[in-house]
Amino acid sequence: MKPATLPQAFSILLRRDLTLAYRRRSEMINPLLFFVLVTALFPLGISADPALLREIGPGIIWVAALLASLLSLETVFRSDFDDGSLEQLLLSPHPLSVLMIAKVLAHWLITGLPLLIVAPLLGVLLNLSTAAMKTLLLTLALGTPVLSLIGAIGVALTVGLRKGGTILSLLVLPLYVPVLIFAASAVANSDAGLPVSAHLSLLAALLVLAISLSPAATAASLRISMS
Amino acid sequence: MLRFFHQLASPKHFYRISGKWIPWLGAACLAFMLAGLYQGLLVAPTDYQQGDSYRIMFVHVPAAWMSLFIYMVMAIAGGIGLVWRIKLAEIMAISSAHVGASFTFLALITGSIWGKPMWGSWWVWDARLTSELILLFLYLGVIALYNAVEDRRTAARATSILALVGVVNIPIIHYSVEWWNTLHQGPTVTKFDAPSIDFRMLIPLLLMAIAFKLFYAVVVLLRARVEVLQRERNTSWVKALVAEHE
Amino acid sequence: MTHYDQTDTLEARDLTCIRDDRSLFSELSFTLKSGQVLLVEGRNGSGKTSLLRILCGIRQPDEGHIHWNGGDIYRLATGFNAVTAWVGHKDGIKLELTARENLVFARSLGTPSGLDIAEALDAMELGGFDDVSAINLSAGQKRRLALARLLVTRSPLWILDEPFTSLDTHGISLIESMINKHLVDGGMLAVTSHHTVTLDSNDITRINLSA
Known part of the structure; x- marks a missing residue:
């Protein structure tokens, strides 16, 4: 029997993580509820004026998405660290950075993609136009993978720490700023009927950059945290 | 060549050499600082728009330069420490973090004080101040991570990675904040970099910039020496040093 | 062999x-x-x-x-x-996966030895637990499952x-x-x-x- 090729190992790891998520699916719903709940708090805290909500809506939805992504971030490596599977991944003969892409992809499919599905509902709550809703989905599709990729570095650095969770937000949130700015202003622009192609290209550029740099940084961080 | 660097990078050697440098660097820093303050507060002319309140620029601008400069130094030192596993580079990186955070904080405070008469409020979401604020959070993240990891070498290596990630992100953050600022406020607040600066204002600015660099050098060496002693406290040379001073 | x-x-x-x-x-x-x-x-x-x-x-x-x-x-x-094959303090087993799934995954991360998963489970006296979630195994059984990794990979x-x-x-x-x-x-x-x-x-x- 031959050793698994890299694409095989990649898909086996991806499928394993998806299977695990399916078997603990009750946990998946929490960040999603959080996303909806945080968004619903803003009208209560500020005002229910439809014009105002429409103006601040894109920012609110994106801030909520940022926080929801942060909340679910720890699960990328937490259980693998706790039960020792992470050591086994580290010692596999496959390049760790490629395995990291599989881990982050699985994590995005489990936690990022559901945000896209719920987002239109939030758009309705905050009175967004149809055009803005489309842009919102596009920005979430381009932006949330960047959040997962950047976040994975932060989790890799803090996975061995007892108080990792509180530090994680300090490490990761400042790095989320560009995504927030480009994405939220894209949605606001399209609500005002302005072009958004520049924003979307910038988000796509961020995604390309994150895909090319983050896996190696995550792998290096894990090696340091585990030592 | 490599051998020379390895020797220089040995903690014991560093401790000896840095002890000799610090008084000289400190004296030079004081000289530049006094000259800069004299030029800035007494010689430089009053601004026809802002009166004398602009003079805080001689602290604010060099501090803002230092905040970025130190982050670069920290990331480069961290990168060197990671690749060549040189302990001293790791120590330099983490010793820089606190100084860098202090300069960033200073830039924020002075920016806010400077802004008060100009804008009529202590805080305006000006592009440069916002970037500084995010930079401060990046520094605080580095420091928090370093303090959270128990093993010092692991901590230094982890913070080095974080500093490198930050250094890739700083230009992106800076650019995105500028973009955000022009979108939301229009190009109103670019008064920080006056298009043509009076020569008599430039001189104190440069003097202060040099003084701040020297100050950084002194403080980072002092911090690094303490860190070296703590890390090497079980080695024979540190024990001999302690015995000498008792 | x-x-x-x-x-x-x-x-x-x-x-x-x-x-x-x-x-x-x-x-x-x-x-x-x-x-x-x-x-x-x-x-x-x-x-x-x-x-x-x-x-x-x-x-x-x-x-x-x-x-x-x-x-x-x-x-x-x-x-x-x-x-190399490493078995540390922690078993490195996913509790939500069955014994078989755990070993299949372990094998794909290493060089397969050619030994069948069922044979490896039998050798560790875990035969019949193929499709049992690892969470239902006793501590000793989990340890044996962790060590069964050594049999399905060749190191x-x-x-x-x-x-x-x-x-x-x-x-x-x-x-x-x-x-x-x-x-x-x-x-x-x-x-x-x-x-x-x-x-x-x-x-x-x-x-x-x-x-």
Whole structure:
């Protein structure tokens, strides 16, 4: 029997993580509820004026998405660290950075993609136009993978720490700023009927950059945290 | 060549050499600082728009330069420490973090004080101040991570990675904040970099910039020496040093 | 069955490990050849686990080098991972996956030995637990499942940290015979254990870190 090729190992790891998520699916719903709940708090805290909500809506939805992504971030490596599977991944003969892409992809499919599905509902709550809703989905599709990729570095650095969770937000949130700015202003622009192609290209550029740099940084961080 | 660097990078050697440098660097820093303050507060002319309140620029601008400069130094030192596993580079990186955070904080405070008469409020979401604020959070993240990891070498290596990630992100953050600022406020607040600066204002600015660099050098060496002693406290040379001073 | 290359050599030179500013061991050197055992002894906190983690490459030594067949293991990197198998304190088992799924995954991360998953489970006396979630296994059964990884992958160098934890006497003798077979096949073993290990081989190097 031959050793698994890299694409095989990649898909086996991806499928394993998806299977695990399916078997603990009750946990998946929490960040999603959080996303909806945080968004619903803003009208209560500020005002229910439809014009105002429409103006601040894109920012609110994106801030909520940022926080929801942060909340679910720890699960990328937490259980693998706790039960020792992470050591086994580290010692596999496959390049760790490629395995990291599989881990982050699985994590995005489990936690990022559901945000896209719920987002239109939030758009309705905050009175967004149809055009803005489309842009919102596009920005979430381009932006949330960047959040997962950047976040994975932060989790890799803090996975061995007892108080990792509180530090994680300090490490990761400042790095989320560009995504927030480009994405939220894209949605606001399209609500005002302005072009958004520049924003979307910038988000796509961020995604390309994150895909090319983050896996190696995550792998290096894990090696340091585990030592 | 490599051998020379390895020797220089040995903690014991560093401790000896840095002890000799610090008084000289400190004296030079004081000289530049006094000259800069004299030029800035007494010689430089009053601004026809802002009166004398602009003079805080001689602290604010060099501090803002230092905040970025130190982050670069920290990331480069961290990168060197990671690749060549040189302990001293790791120590330099983490010793820089606190100084860098202090300069960033200073830039924020002075920016806010400077802004008060100009804008009529202590805080305006000006592009440069916002970037500084995010930079401060990046520094605080580095420091928090370093303090959270128990093993010092692991901590230094982890913070080095974080500093490198930050250094890739700083230009992106800076650019995105500028973009955000022009979108939301229009190009109103670019008064920080006056298009043509009076020569008599430039001189104190440069003097202060040099003084701040020297100050950084002194403080980072002092911090690094303490860190070296703590890390090497079980080695024979540190024990001999302690015995000498008792 | 599998026979390993008789010329394989693991050589450690002048290893030093510092943890939390405390030197655990320094200038430790040894050589491990095909069929040989390295038994690491010492009190709690003497650095046994750290040494094993350094040997398998999770941790880097503060000083010194480890060579596999003459090449530095950090340069070999994933190439060295292909010849080692590690079972640490933690089982490295996913509780939500079945015994079979756990082993299939482990096999895909290493070089398959050619042994069937069912055969490996039988050998660890876990036959019939194929489709049982690992969460329903007892601690000893989980440990045996973790050690079954060694059977489904082909690695000449086994690095085991307290392999007999939570095993009963029968379980221990099961693992001992598995190790004996590995050594006869020309494999090598680095191990720590609180239990006395009874092995057929006389070729045992002992390192006491408390000494």
